[in-house]
Amino acid sequence: MNNMGKIFKQAKGFIFDLDGTLYLGDSLINGAERVVKKLRKSGRKVAFVSNKPIARRSTYAEKLRKLGIDCEESDVINSSLVLAQFIAANYPEHTVFPVAEQPVIDDLTELGIEVTEDPDTAQIVVVSWDRRFDYQKLHKAYKAAIQGALLIGTNPDRTCPMPDGDLPDAACMIAAVEACTERKVDPIVGKPSEIMLDEALKLVGLRADECVMVGDRVETDILMASRAGLLSVLVLSGVTKKEDLKHIAVKPDAVAESVKDFLTFI
């Protein structure tokens, strides 16, 4: 499974996941800033792609800069932005009921999408990570859905890795909405969706087969890479542990303890 030499010889672009890959909570993964710097210095393109929908991309860019990684806002995308772009491109006149936090609402309204609290007028229910999720929101989502609203999700992550224990993520709200409506939330725009991948490839301006996806979650980061023909490196600094490797369904091209291992190959 380990082809690190080959990967670094071949790849022109590196697409990095954030949580569990470049940082954990508020701490940088040791060596991550040196890895990004060296990659850029060697002429490779670098982009940052997060499924996390509870802040806007400007916040993630600022967080990376604070941790010592050079980052423009245009170097990073996350699932709330990609969701808003997807709805603006495909359903610009639709009204949205959000099961989501304020950053999702801000991304939608900034792109001209109308957001409503009224389930009877909503034509789309957006389902995201929502730390104020409650029965009333679920009831409204259900009411909108049975009247024919589309169900669109930000990201399918079950948990988000944190230093003091993982947090329940958007999959939990999606499961609740799917349970009562007996419908699928589809599409879910975040990784492993090709909707997210297409936006990520735009950031680096490269083809899929010229890029490496680096991430800590098999069913999002590695699956997206494998479906689309990117090389992939699974890092063990986030949600996936060494003992999980025997059971993983999609094999990455290489496994690293953390991105720090890249320093030898750049």
Ligand SMILES: [Mg+2]
């Ligand atoms: Mg991650």
